[in-house]
């Protein structure tokens with residue numbers, strides 16, 4: 001891969017559900033160490049697009065390349081080993097586990113061999129677990145969450161929980177992390193802290209794709225923004241230009257500016 005090669009390239013992705021084209025010929029790229037936000041009104045196709053990029057849904061047309069390799073239709077559990085991780089709106093933290101344990105969960109590789117060695121508690125497994133714990137502590141320090149490592153995740157404020165989800169996403173050492181509405185339910189202060197953390201992650205060389213409704217977060221963290229409406233890309237530009245784009249304003253507000 002050359003420095004010009006995008007880390008992620010989405011070409012003409014299309015997915016229909018009956019008469020609805022949820023994602024309609026969508027293309028974009030993500031360069032190494034950059035942030036691309038995907039925004040759009042409710043029902044625009046954002047979640048379907050994320051599912052298409054991560055093998056949870058098969059496309060009717062188009063393809064996805066990651067680090068120069070075609071990953072279209074790949075089984076989702078194979079992605080972490082390639083360096084692609086994802087957070088889920090529907091899979092928040094395990095409230096009854098500590099923050100450290102939650103982050104460690106993101107680093108496990110669930111294979112048949114692993115299942116057996118874990119069950120037998122072999123020495124290699126214990127070594128690996130200690131390494132995962134150290135990695136979790138490093139990530140928590142990096143995200144300024146070290147003081148919470150032994151707290152139960154369910155007892156943390158919403159903003160800190162969302163940062164722990166980012167740490168869990170990073171635990172497997174991805175080069176690309178896809179975040180599904182990381183700012184949902186956060187107040188302005190918490191959103192600002194999340195934005196700073198995401199910029200720090202990116203400065204460390206990790207690329208991000210962020211699906212988000214919170215425009216404040218999108219404007220602060222993104223290098224590029226893709227705007228979807230009814231499955232189609234209606235804008236693809238830097239945040240300042242997207243914010244001023246008449247088609248984007250119309251899609252969001254339902255009025256011509």
Ligand SMILES: Nc1ncnc2c1ncn2[C@@H]1O[C@H](COP(=O)(O)OP(=O)(O)OP(=O)(O)O)[C@@H](O)[C@H]1O
Nearest residue numbers: 017020021022040041042043044045046047048049
């Ligand atoms: N499994 C499915 N079966 C039928 N229709 C679906 C399915 N998944 C999504 N759709 C439809 O595809 C379109 C895009 O949905 P999608 O959830 O991807 O949008 P979204 O931008 O993520 O919306 P939101 O912001 O509300 O989460 C919608 O019209 C939705 O009803």
